[in-house]
Amino acid sequence: MEEQTTSPLQEESKSKSRLTLQNRILSLGRATEIHPVDGEKDVVLEAIVPVVGDVSKNHHLKKTLSFSQKRLLAGRRKLAALGCVALAAILAYLLVGVNFGNERLFNFAMKIRFPKVLAMVIAATAVGGASIVFQSVINNTIVTPCLLGMNSLYTLIHTGVVFVAGSASILATNSNLSFAVDLTVMAVVATLLYSFLFKKTGHNVLYVLLIGTVLTSFFGSIQSTMVRVMDPNEYDNLLSSLVASFSNVNGEIILFSVIVLIAVVFFLRRDLALLDVLTLGKHQAINLGLDYDASVRRLLLGVSLCIATATAMVGPISFLGLIIANLARQLMKTFRHTHLVLASALLGVVVLVGGQLIVEHLFSYSVPISVFITFGGGLYFLYLLMKKKRG
16 A cells, blocks of 8 residues: 655644644643743743644643643642641640640640740741742742841840840840840841842842841841950850740730731732742743832842741741752742742741750750751751752
């Protein structure tokens, strides 16, 4: 039998039909995920379902949608699994070592442990969400919001209060007043300083980061100078407030922190909804009709406020954001920020609650949880650097 051949006109017709179907698939926006390559602003299509000309268009469209839905369902299953692990960690922290036979002892234990759990959940949510947003805006996954100088400013404020007023002053002993002072000063400094820097640098994010790094060293130098001339007894009283701690958490501080974070999310709700577009790069976002500079400025101010709230509530946790944000990206393998933020927050809950459980029951409060986070975060940071260099 003779082999059937197709004419050039038929080949051209099939080619046009394939191209039309590809354009229809891409226009749906659900068949692929679009993300920027590190260091570039080009748009990359992560996966495109091949189009075969012999199969009908409806069959290809149905297959493409099912592929997208499978990726979405896989992400939701991972989030559900993370939620179960976080819930298990919370229940373990609340119930391990509790006397269930005595109602009074049980209520006393819950009265102590429940505020700690709330504080850890709030801190994990604030740091995890702020870290994901910060990395997406900067377009770099090995940076943390601590580059903005909030941790160094926190230590400078506490050292300055003890240096000027003394460790017995109401500013140092009253937890509500101390939290209000920390949050107010850090919020005002972040708002005024970074708004001014954005205007002076022409909305250049890299310059803002560089100045933030310089300010971190500047605040640290002033704090070190105060410590050197401070009375040793005063320094002993100060030292406990310069590391992250979840002991003796005040319920009123928790309520105030929740109100601040809800207000930040409410005012930034539109910018947060556009994160998937902002990560495409400045030129692509502007071409799509977004005010890129204004959105980035508002998001970075929101990141500063979230980090200020978490730091004022529990103390500086420098490497927590780096750990949970990168673990969330490696686990979820997606660029949907709704999934990344939730995963980062849940991983933060697992790290903080699980770490605090180990600190209390294994080390008997002898080592603060911030030591383990800093040590593990440093090793993880070196791993990310080596991985990025090999890549």
